[in-house]
Amino acid sequence: MHLGLDTGGTGTKFVLVDADGETVGTGEIPTNPDDPVDSFGYLPNMLNQWQGDREPLVPRVVGLACAGIVDPENLTLGRSPNLPGWEGRDLGAVLRRVFPASGIVLVNDVNAALYGEYRQGAGQGCRDLVMLALGTGVGGGVLVDGKLLTGGHHGAAELGHMVLDPQGPVCRCGNRGCLEAWAGSVALRHRARQAAQGEDDGAADLRRRAQDRGCDLDPRDLAEAAAAGNELASSIYAEAGTRLGQAVGNLLNVLDPDKVIIGGGVAQAGELLLEPCCREARRIVLAEGARETPIVPAELGVHAAAVGACWLAREAEAGG
Ligand SMILES: [Zn+2]
Structure with a gap:
């Protein structure tokens, strides 16, 4: 046992x-x-x-x-x-x-x-994998030839803190412009709050939804608003997805894995996030064959x- x-x-x-x-x-x-x-x-x-x-x-x-x-x-x-x-x-x-x-x-x-995904889920049959887990923050994992990459100081695969824009928003780690500052649920909540306070089309709808909920909108509420046609909500996911794709594209160029697995609660938005992610990742990738690397949702929950x-x-x- x-x-x-x-x-x-x-x-x-x-x-x-x-x-x-x-x-x-x-x-x-x-x-x-x-x-x-x-x-x-x-x-x-x-x-x-x-x-x-x-x-x-x-x-x-x-x-x-x-x-x-x-x-x-x-x-x-x-x-x-x-x-x-x-x-x-x-x-x-x-x-x-x-x-x-x-x-x-x-x-x-x-x-x-x-x-777990490698042995029983979305990564079965692969030897080289990258995972991004979009929860409160953004965690990462890298598997090379069936072995987890942990690094010389146990600090490898902090993929959520890859800096994508040194002038970007402040991350919970204190740096600016980490992937997590766009694609973690804390970041999405923050974006939703900012958007609801603005004057753009769709802001009034977000305010109404937040009022109905009695609290700030979470990523799931935002995904619901996007599914109901709120383009402001869609644009927040498009931004998060594009930033995620920027990170994935960089990782494909560095590691050239068999598959990239996207997990965590924020990933439940599905295509809303994955479509802009795949588009951006493929734009960045250099090796012809790596352009078709599957970017898939996690399976094990x-x-x-x-x-x-x-x-x-x-x-x-x-x-x-
Ligand atoms: Zn960070």
Whole structure:
């Protein structure tokens, strides 16, 4: 049995996989972003509910995916905006208190999601993949010949912080003009708010929608407005998609992968985002053959990172 965990700012998703690779359970427990010990304390009890009267469940290896800069050797988490109280903590020691007999693997969450897509989702059959996950921020993952690219200082594949315009909007990381400053959900909310305050055609419709919602419009509201014919809403997605395409085009020129996978909540806008993305990416790509590289939506949904963490746990055991 192997256990994959994906810890975000509010919850930890988990996936249990048996020796044959079959998923035997999935679920979610709350996360305390200030305290990892508190977050995992009652996980074994929860898992043992499945077991009933049988032997307590002991995963052979636990794979833990976390947002942030991950040090897989020391099992520590560096900069992590969603889990501030976990930064610098020895997560290996925390998990060993809960699962003393299990091996531990630590991985960045988007890297884990990419690995899940590689093994079970949109990236099956490929060896070279790039993933962009458009959530609150924008995360990235790169797979080269079946191996995740982590870099010399555990800092590789921060694709959301690729600077596309040094004079662009300020990103949450403090730099200007990162991809995330256009294509993350925080950025889209901000754009929607600005657009609703303006005088352009469609602004009044956005104001009305925000009033009906009783809060700022989120990317899904914006996509609904665009689908209903609001061109101002469409233009916000077109801008985000074009910036995404600029990043994807750069990545195609650098890495020439078999496929680019776009995941995360913002990607649920589908063609509204992907169409301008593909158009811009293809305009930038130099190698003839790379122009047709598929740019596809992720397939595994919210459990992708937990699934990937589980696969990495299995393979860590197989590889010793
Ligand atoms: Zn940034």
